[in-house]
Amino acid sequence: MRRPKPLPWLKPGVFVGALVPVAAILFRAWRGELGANPIAQALNQLGLVALVFLVAALACTPLKTLFGWTWPIRLRRMLGLFGFFYGLLHVSTYTVLDQGLDWRAVWADVTKRKFIYVGASTFVLLVPLAVTSTSGALKRLGYARWKRLHRLAYVATVLGVIHFLWRVKRDVREPIVYGTVLAVLLLVRLGTYLRVRLAASAN
Amino acid sequence: MTKLGTPPPASDVTPEPLYLRRREFVRNAALFTATSAGAGGSLLWLMSGRRAGKKSSRSKGNPVDLPVARQGTESTNESRTPYRDVTTYNNFYEFGTDKSDPAELAGTLRPRPWTVRVDGEVQKPQVIDLDQLLGWFPLEERVYRMRCVEAWSMVIPWLGFPLGDLLRRVEPTSRAKYVAFTTLFDPEQMPGQQRRVLDWPYVEGLRIDEAMHPLTLLAVGLYGKTLPNQNGAPLRLVVPWKYGFKGIKSIVGIRLVEAQPPTTWNLAAPHEYGFYANVNPAVDHPRWSQATERRIGELRRRPTLPFNGYAEQVAGLYAGMDLREFF
Numbered sequence: 001m002r003r004p005k006p007l008p009w010l011k012p013g014v015f016v017g018a019l020v021p022v023a024a025i026l027f028r029a030w031r032g033e034l035g036a037n038p039i040a041q042a043l044n045q046l047g048l049v050a051l052v053f054l055v056a057a058l059a060c061t062p063l064k065t066l067f068g069w070t071w072p073i074r075l076r077r078m079l080g081l082f083g084f085f086y087g088l089l090h091v092s093t094y095t096v097l098d099q100g101l102d103w104r105a106v107w108a109d110v111t112k113r114k115f116i117y118v119g120a121s122t123f124v125l126l127v128p129l130a131v132t133s134t135s136g137a138l139k140r141l142g143y144a145r146w147k148r149l150h151r152l153a154y155v156a157t158v159l160g161v162i163h164f165l166w167r168v169k170r171d172v173r174e175p176i177v178y179g180t181v182l183a184v185l186l187l188v189r190l191g192t193y194l195r196v197r198l199a200a201s202a203n
Numbered sequence: 204m205t206k207l208g209t210p211p212p213a214s215d216v217t218p219e220p221l222y223l224r225r226r227e228f229v230r231n232a233a234l235f236t237a238t239s240a241g242a243g244g245s246l247l248w249l250m251s252g253r254r255a256g257k258k259s260s261r262s263k264g265n266p267v268d269l270p271v272a273r274q275g276t277e278s279t280n281e282s283r284t285p286y287r288d289v290t291t292y293n294n295f296y297e298f299g300t301d302k303s304d305p306a307e308l309a310g311t312l313r314p315r316p317w318t319v320r321v322d323g324e325v326q327k328p329q330v331i332d333l334d335q336l337l338g339w340f341p342l343e344e345r346v347y348r349m350r351c352v353e354a355w356s357m358v359i360p361w362l363g364f365p366l367g368d369l370l371r372r373v374e375p376t377s378r379a380k381y382v383a384f385t386t387l388f389d390p391e392q393m394p395g396q397q398r399r400v401l402d403w404p405y406v407e408g409l410r411i412d413e414a415m416h417p418l419t420l421l422a423v424g425l426y427g428k429t430l431p432n433q434n435g436a437p438l439r440l441v442v443p444w445k446y447g448f449k450g451i452k453s454i455v456g457i458r459l460v461e462a463q464p465p466t467t468w469n470l471a472a473p474h475e476y477g478f479y480a481n482v483n484p485a486v487d488h489p490r491w492s493q494a495t496e497r498r499i500g501e502l503r504r505r506p507t508l509p510f511n512g513y514a515e516q517v518a519g520l521y522a523g524m525d526l527r528e529f530f
Binding site for chain 1 (some may be wrong): 231234235236237238239240241243244245246247249252284285287288291292296300302303326355388400401440471472487489490491492494496497499500502503504
């Protein structure tokens with residue numbers, strides 16, 4: 001008899017939970033509960049959720065390092081793809097609903113405003129990661145190259161936090177929270193890297 | 204005798220492996236539901252700005268009707284932004300930095316009794332009780348466009364009187380070149396002041412000719428009623444050709460001065476917010492364009508007008524000035 005997969009409920013559960021934000025935004029928009037400026041509200045919330053998923057995807061390996069948990073690793077691809085999914089919804093809301101597909105205004109924004117430039121860069125960096133997220137792509141690229149490419153996830157997430165930080169007018173508490181979490185996650189990885197290097201040089 | 208009856212035939216008994224599978228299925232279904240609810244709930248909490256524990260303090264006293272003596276001649280015919288939007292989408296950092304915070308949290312403000320100190324370079328400095336002030340000037344309704352520096356706008360029927368009427372009454376001296384305004388400072392009534400998001404109290408200023416301009420209004424109400432707390436009760440400034448942040452709220456001090464006074468947003472970010480802050484589609488905010496705006500309630504952006512559409516009345520005040528330098 002085939003051994004049943006451990007925690008069969010984990011991935012479907014997170015998948016359904018991850019769709020809650022987009023469902024909530026659509027439901028509130030339909031009910032007229034997104035406030036006086038619904039486009040801005042949807043735009044901000046979609047961007048925030050995208051950042052949450054990017055940070056969550058980067059948390060999987062540190063959780064294994066710190067606590068020995070392996071189950072987050074199984075969620076990593078899905079979390080990253082949800083980051084891209086919400087990033088895509090965020091960018092679409094900006095270009096279609098906010099700017100009304102006025103590409104000249106969008107281009108002017110991207111080139112003139114550094115926070116939008118940084119946000120656009122975040123999204124552009126996520127595209128190759130989403131495209132090569134399949135097992136087939138991993139095989140085609142070879143693990144070493146695939147891994148090197150997917151290090152872009154760090155760059156993208158750092159840029160995402162900077163985009164958030166530069167956007168707020170005055171109250172930086174929320175971006176600082178995400179920046180701090182991200183910094184802790186990166187420090188854990190740095191610790192792993194240094195330990196490996198030290199062990200290697202000791203031999 | 205055989206109450207229990209005969210045992211069911213062996214073929215009817217659920218085989219043990221299947222019986223265990225059923226229990227496993229129920230368990231997995233429960234864990235699946237808990238996981239999706241946990242993940243979804245956490246995301247909703249993060250989206251709400253993690254404010255589940257924040258206690259709400261809406262205003263208890265409802266705005267009351269005010270007598271309107273006359274309709275202002277400068278009113279626009281554009282359709283008015285609904286009362287609900289005007290009173291739930293506010294920038295009033297004294298009650299929090301989210302647009303929905305002031306409506307939720309401004310109940311702690313006590314707009315009565317209220318006094319305003321008018322002093323500085325005037326012949327008749329005085330502390331005026333708000334109800335006394337209301338008796339001095341007939342209230343008129345002015346429907347003005349309001350353009351926020353964040354590139355959204357509203358159309359609001361204000362109730363008030365020209366600031367110039369009050370200034371003339373206290374008789375400015377020849378040294379009065381500017382007017383400096385101050386918001387109440389009281390972290391008990393204004394909980395947002397417990398954190399140094401801005402340098403409290405909020406201060407604003409106008410050049411004397413801007414202050415005396417007939418469009419410049421001291422507002423005490425909107426939509427025919429007293430100002431709700433979140434809109435700057437009981438007394439606020441309205442300068443329709445300038446960005447909304449010039450419209451200082453809950454004013455306790457008006458001082459006529461000789462030198463240009465400091466202003467809060469200019470102190471916070473001098474390269475982003477100038478002293479003049481005239482609505483100008485040609486001068487962008489460093490982080491976003493000011494060429495267009497979203498009128499609250501509309502889907503498509505509309506072009507922003509120079510001086511917010513009041514150029515005919517006020518452009519002359521800035522003749523010869525480089526509006527890129529004095530933004």
